Amino acid sequence: MIFSHIPVLQVIVPLVAAPLCVIFPFRKFCWTVALAATLTSLWIALTLLITVYAHGPITYELGGWAAPWGIGYRIDILSAYMTVLVSLISSVILVFSPRSIGAEISNARAHLFYTLYLLNLTGLLGIAVTGDAFNLFVFLEISSLSSYALIAMGQDRRALTAAFQYLIMGTIGATFYIIAVGLMYAMTGTLNIADLAQRLPEVMETRTILVALAFLIVGIGLKIALFPFHGWLPNAYTYAPSVVSAFLAATATKVAVYILLRILFSVFGPDAVAAMPIAQPLMILALFAMTIGSAVAIFQDDAKRLLAYSSIAQIGYIILGISFLSVTGLTGGILHLFNHALMKSALFLSLGAVFYRIGSVQISDMAGLGRRMPWTMAAFVVGGMSLVGTPLTVGFISKWYLIRAALESGWWPIAVLVLASSLLAMIYIWRVVEIAYFRGHPEAGADIKEAPLSMLVPIWFLTGANIYFGINTGDTITAARAAATMLLGGPQ
Amino acid sequence: MEFWTEIGLPAFALPGLLNYWVAIILMMIGFYTVMAHENLIKKVIGLNIFQAAVFVLYISMAKVDGGTAPILGDDIEVYSNPLPHVLILTAIVVGIATTALGLALIVRIRDAYGTIEEEEIRAAEQEAGT
Numbered sequence: 093m094i095f096s097h098i099p100v101l102q103v104i105v106p107l108v109a110a111p112l113c114v115i116f117p118f119r120k121f122c123w124t125v126a127l128a129a130t131l132t133s134l135w136i137a138l139t140l141l142i143t144v145y146a147h148g149p150i151t152y153e154l155g156g157w158a159a160p161w162g163i164g165y166r167i168d169i170l171s172a173y174m175t176v177l178v179s180l181i182s183s184v185i186l187v188f189s190p191r192s193i194g195a196e197i198s199n200a201r202a203h204l205f206y207t208l209y210l211l212n213l214t215g216l217l218g219i220a221v222t223g224d225a226f227n228l229f230v231f232l233e234i235s236s237l238s239s240y241a242l243i244a245m246g247q248d249r250r251a252l253t254a255a256f257q258y259l260i261m262g263t264i265g266a267t268f269y270i271i272a273v274g275l276m277y278a279m280t281g282t283l284n285i286a287d288l289a290q291r292l293p294e295v296m297e298t299r300t301i302l303v304a305l306a307f308l309i310v311g312i313g314l315k316i317a318l319f320p321f322h323g324w325l326p327n328a329y330t331y332a333p334s335v336v337s338a339f340l341a342a343t344a345t346k347v348a349v350y351i352l353l354r355i356l357f358s359v360f361g362p363d364a365v366a367a368m369p370i371a372q373p374l375m376i377l378a379l380f381a382m383t384i385g386s387a388v389a390i391f392q393d394d395a396k397r398l399l400a401y402s403s404i405a406q407i408g409y410i411i412l413g414i415s416f417l418s419v420t421g422l423t424g425g426i427l428h429l430f431n432h433a434l435m436k437s438a439l440f441l442s443l444g445a446v447f448y449r450i451g452s453v454q455i456s457d458m459a460g461l462g463r464r465m466p467w468t469m470a471a472f473v474v475g476g477m478s479l480v481g482t483p484l485t486v487g488f489i490s491k492w493y494l495i496r497a498a499l500e501s502g503w504w505p506i507a508v509l510v511l512a513s514s515l516l517a518m519i520y521i522w523r524v525v526e527i528a529y530f531r532g533h534p535e536a537g538a539d540i541k542e543a544p545l546s547m548l549v550p551i552w553f554l555t556g557a558n559i560y561f562g563i564n565t566g567d568t569i570t571a572a573r574a575a576a577t578m579l580l581g582g583p584q
Numbered sequence: 585m586e587f588w589t590e591i592g593l594p595a596f597a598l599p600g601l602l603n604y605w606v607a608i609i610l611m612m613i614g615f616y617t618v619m620a621h622e623n624l625i626k627k628v629i630g631l632n633i634f635q636a637a638v639f640v641l642y643i644s645m646a647k648v649d650g651g652t653a654p655i656l657g658d659d660i661e662v663y664s665n666p667l668p669h670v671l672i673l674t675a676i677v678v679g680i681a682t683t684a685l686g687l688a689l690i691v692r693i694r695d696a697y698g699t700i701e702e703e704e705i706r707a708a709e710q711e712a713g714t
Contacts, residue, residue: 226671233678237685244689249696253705256689260618263631263682270675271638277668278645 098143099152099165102136102175103218103231105129110210117203123190126206130183133217137175144172151223164284166223170426170575174220174350177430181342181437181554182213188550189335192444196333197245205245209339212238216347225273225359226283228351229266232315235347236262239340243332254327261314261324268311275304276359288359296364308355309370315348318374318411319381322404329400334444337396341403342437346429349410353426356414357579366417375415379509381408386516390523395443395453398520399436402479405513406432409494412506416497422576423569424493430568431478431486434561438554439475442468445543445551455524459532462525464540467548469528471555476521478558481514485562489569603644610637622702624693628686635679642668642675 109129113122143150149168156162167175186209197205215235222228240262244255277283279300280291295301310321317325325345329337356365365371385405392398410432413425443453445468450457462469478485491510498507542548561568610633617630646668654666690700697705 226674230674230678233681237678237681240685240689244692249693250709252689252693252696256624256686256693259682259686259689260627260631264615264618264634266678267635267638271641274638274642274645274668283671 097152098136098139099150099167099221100154102133102140102221103214105132105136106210106217107214110207110214113203113207113210119190119199119202122203122206123186126210127183127186129210130179130186130213133179133213134176134183137172137179137217140167141172141176144169163227164223164286165221166286167221169571169578170350170353171220173426173430173571173575174347175217177433178213178216178220178343178347181433182209182339184550184553185335185339185342185437185441188338188441188444188547191544191546192335192448193333195448196247196335201245205242205333208238208242208245211235212242212339212344216343219347220350223285224283225276225285225288226270228354229270229273232266232269232351235344236266236315239336239344242336242340243328245336246331246333248331250327251331254324254331258324258328261321265311265314265321268307268314272304272307272311275300275307279304285354285358289361292360293364296360302368305360305368305370309352309374312348312352312355313377316345316352316407316411317348317404318407319377319384319404322381322385322407325404326397326400329403329440330394330397334396334440334447337399338437338440338444341399341440342433345403345407346433349407349414349425349429352411353414353579362417362580371415371417374411375506378408378410378412378415379506381405382412382513383408383509383516386513386520389520390516392520393455395446395455395458395524396440398455398524399439399443402517402520403432403436405517406436406479408513409490409510412510413490413494413497416501417580418497418500419573419576419580420493420500421497422579423572424490424497426572426575427486427493427568428490430572431490431558431561434486434554434557435475435478438471438551438558439479441547441551441554442472442475445547446472448547449540449543455527458524458528460528461540462529465542468543468551471548471551472528473521473525474555474558476517476525478562480517480521483562484559486558486568488562489565603640603647607637607641607644610634610640613637624690624700624702625687628683628690631686632679632683635675635682639672639675639679642672 106129109125112125140150144167149166152165154163193202193205212235215231215238218231218234219228222231240255240259243258244252273283276288279295279298280288282288282291292301314321329341332340382405385401385408389398389401389405392401410425410428413421413428446458446461446465447453449465478487481487481491491514494510495507498504498510614630614634614637618627618634621627621630646665648662648664651662651664652660654663694700697708699705
């Protein structure tokens with residue numbers, strides 16, 4: 093009975109839990125509620141994934157109103173994959189959060205952090221499960237508004253300006269999105285993604301739809317932080333509280349990529365996308381993002397800012413995979429979407445532990461940390477290796493697919509660029525490693541202790557996942573390939 | 585209509601497309617304000633105009649020639665499409681939330697920096713950095 097309502101519970105559980113934290117503003121209580129809600133979401137997401145695997149896509153009508161009038165949820169393999177990713181990462185980060193939040197956010201506002209965190213999760217999960225283009229906008233704004241507030245909780249006053257800048261850019265992006273949805277509605281009379289896919293081909297050649305597509309790509313590009321729309325990202329990730337950086341880097345941009353995939357392949361369909369000049373510009377932007385993001389990361393003094401620029405580069409890889417419009421490329425892109433979430437959350441969380449102990453993430457302050465916090469820094473090194481793409485880590489698998497896709501299409505210079513930008517990643521990770529392990533007096537900072545176990549366990553859970561999925565690659569590749577095949581199979 | 589063609593402008597049917605032209609002009613005014621102004625409050629105002637333009641766009645789309653408001657009544661047969669109206673109600677709520685959050689951030693920025701001019705905030709940062 094309740095089982096049939098599982099798709100909507102995915103969204104309702106965190107949504108209902110969020111106000112509880114405002115009504116009962118007790119830190120421990122809020123943390124417990126938030127953790128219970130995210131773990132329930134994770135369980136629901138896994139149930140959905142298993143059901144989708146066994147029986148194909150699930151549709152759900154909100155309030156029993158059928159699709160053209162009511163809002164329909166539709167969960168296929170890609171959305172199930174996204175809900176698992178988002179709820180898994182958010183659960184792990186919540187386990188990590190109590191001490192980090194205690195150190196970075198004042199006691200009076202800690203309960204609001206959990207409220208915003210749950211609202212953000214609601215928005216991200218909602219985007220993944222909804223089958224309605226306008227409903228997607230509402231969830232996008234729920235997650236965006238809460239993320240602006242989360243970023244503004246950072247200690248540094250620059251967190252405020254970073255949040256404001258993101259608010260302006262994010263709102264422009266989201267407004268572009270509704271302009272496009274409005275134009276598509278004007279031409280087709282529907283907001284349902286499946287119906288849109290059916291009715292769009294008739295009007296595909298009209299200027300209205302072309303304008304809509306342009307608005308969509310720019311609007312979603314702002315949310316993805318695709319080069320050159322990435323301006324808001326470095327400051328936002330640098331000055332946000334550590335857990336927020338980890339959460340946003342691992343989930344928010346990934347869900348924005350999911351929106352792009354949905355729009356390009358489920359709404360417009362692969363044939364229309366291939367016929368229009370979309371893939372080439374995206375590919376060029378992706379190549380710029382990869383090289384410039386990595387190159388700029390090398391020159392950063394703040395480790396969080398370094399990871400932020402690296403995120404811009406990694407988003408480039410994901411978009412590159414998508415822009416091949418081939419099964420291998422799309423598999424690589426979707427794999428990298430999952431893998432990058434694992435790497436970046438592990439890396440940002442280990443920086444969170446560093447900040448908890450030494451109160452800074454300036455690379456120069458990290459001298460000798462390899463000795464003082466061996467487990468934390470080891471996790472950083474493994475995460476970094478995954479970012480570079482060393483074999484036996486997840487980063488290798490996705491880059492392997494990207495390079496294969498480039499060679500399949502006969503574009504070997506792109507394969508070379510992927511490798512070159514991996515070398516750049518090696519340089520910026522090495523800068524941190526060198527200072528942490530080979531600099532500083534052996535006696536210096538003897539009072540710095542290893543991070544507490546409550547932080548190490550989540551960090552190593554994610555780091556372990558980086559290695560596990562790097563060796564045992566079957567499941568993720570099967571899922572990513574299934575999603576890629578489904579997307580390229582055209583609207584269903 | 586002939587007047588427009590005579591002076592060399594495209595012959596757009598004014599009554600039909602006027603709303604769309606207004607929407608586009610408002611959109612550009614708002615967008616320009618967001619990008620060009622240094623004052624954070626003015627940026628938020630620009631954002632509001634930009635969003636209001638989208639509301640006008642949606643509402644114009646819903647208009648049915650000769651239709652009345654979509655309400656129940658004995659003699660009402662032709663009425664405007666109510667769906668975009670409902671969508672825009674939602675979008676207005678989202679817009680208000682964004683404005684409120686933006687203004688709240690501006691209050692905190694003023695507390696932290698003593699100014700809401702981007703140029704002066706940047707200068708304050710550079711001073712603090714050196």
